[in-house]
Amino acid sequence: MFRATRRLARLCPEQVRRMRFRRTRFGRRGLAEEHVYAFLRAVVDELIARDAVEASLRAENARLKGALRDWQSSFAPRPGRW
Structure with missing residues (x-):
């Protein structure tokens, strides 16, 4: 049985x-x-899709951070120039 042990x-x-569910003691009673x-x-399909989207977003975020860092570096004052 799955139990989240931590909040995160x-x-x-x-x-x-x-995941497996217990069978009831009285035969076919309970959920189908x-x-x-x-x-x-x-749920598995949704989790797989969620993980793929998250990975894509993380990669895009890293790419944008790198581009911003490069852009900022090109406009930053260079030591000794002033």
């Missing part, structure tokens, strides 16, 4: 894939397994 713990796709596992597959 992130749920990853592999944790969702490995096929719906639970269909939902888990949808």
